[in-house]
Amino acid sequence: MNQKQINKNKPYYGTSKQEDSMSAEADHQKSRNQKYLKALQTLAEKDPEGFSALAPELIKRGVWNLRGPDPYFSEKLSNWFEVAYKWEDFKEILPQDSHLTKRTKVDAPRKENLSELHANFFSKLEQRFSGDYQRWDAPTRDQFIILGMLAMEGKDGVKQGKLAHFLGSGLDGIGGLPSSNAIRAAKIALSRQAKPLNLFSPSRGNGDARLHAFADENLADLVTRFVLSMRASILLPPAMVHAH
Numbered sequence: 001m002n003q004k005q006i007n008k009n010k011p012y013y014g015t016s017k018q019e020d021s022m023s024a025e026a027d028h029q030k031s032r033n034q035k036y037l038k039a040l041q042t043l044a045e046k047d048p049e050g051f052s053a054l055a056p057e058l059i060k061r062g063v064w065n066l067r068g069p070d071p072y073f074s075e076k077l078s079n080w081f082e083v084a085y086k087w088e089d090f091k092e093i094l095p096q097d098s099h100l101t102k103r104t105k106v107d108a109p110r111k112e113n114l115s116e117l118h119a120n121f122f123s124k125l126e127q128r129f130s131g132d133y134q135r136w137d138a139p140t141r142d143q144f145i146i147l148g149m150l151a152m153e154g155k156d157g158v159k160q161g162k163l164a165h166f167l168g169s170g171l172d173g174i175g176g177l178p179s180s181n182a183i184r185a186a187k188i189a190l191s192r193q194a195k196p197l198n199l200f201s202p203s204r205g206n207g208d209a210r211l212h213a214f215a216d217e218n219l220a221d222l223v224t225r226f227v228l229s230m231r232a233s234i235l236l237p238p239a240m241v242h243a244h
Contacts, residue, residue, distance in 0.1 A: 056081050060077070075168045078168075080093050106229050109222045109225050111123065117196065118197070121194050121197055122226060125193065125226060128193060129230065129232060133232035141235065142185075142186045145166055146167075146183060146187065147227060148228075149163060149236060149237065150212055150213060151214060151220045151224040152227075152236070153214075153220075154213070154217050154220040154221070155201070155214060155215075156213065157211040157212055157214075158211070159211055159212075160203075160209070160211075161207075161208030163179075167179060197219065200212065200213065201213050
């Protein structure tokens with residue numbers, strides 16, 4: 001890191017030979033990429049169905065190479081593949097800068113400092129959200145996102161429309177299943193894990209303004225520390241991630 005910083009601030013005067021070499025390499029890469037683009041264009045013309053099947057994966061790999069894991073842009077990219085490509089060019093949806101904020105290092109609650117009921121609950125959460133989060137099934141992912149978002153807002157709650165957005169289903173849901181059903185199912189599953197603790201307060205309101213919240217501020221704080229201690233915290237909205 002120090003060496004990078006030193007080199008960044010130090011004036012650099014390359015020799016003409018070095019400059020020629022760099023210029024030649026850039027020209028070579030540009031020429032090669034133009035050939036690749038022509039090859040892809042030919043494939044699209046000769047086998048449109050096959051190209052349509054392969055192109056999304058190629059683009060996704062390119063985005064991963066460029067930006068790394070970015071679940072928020074991934075949702076936007078999925079929407080582009082499905083419908084937005086009709087009116088938006090790819091370069092219009094590609095963010096100029098990463099908007100994922102760095103997570104503050106947070107330690108999970110120490111179970112030896114908790115009551116027996118709370119310790120049992122966190123043991124169940126550890127089992128439920130074990131393994132690689134990128135390989136979780138949809139219900140597990142939904143439960144983690146809802147648990148984390150609601151915990152961070154405590155008794156203030158989160159509107160249903162916002163929950164639906166970060167589940168990636170939107171207000172209308174996916175495959176005909178309303179997002180409200182997915183949220184309800186996730187809360188029921190989490191509440192069962194928490195028993196006999198009361199995890200959530202009764203929901204209030206209707207539609208996208210319906211408010212979901214934790215019942216207990218102290219428990220919400222403990223759960224916040226738990227979710228932020230996990231690598232899966234990258235699934236949570238960056239604006240909600242703050243020190244506790």
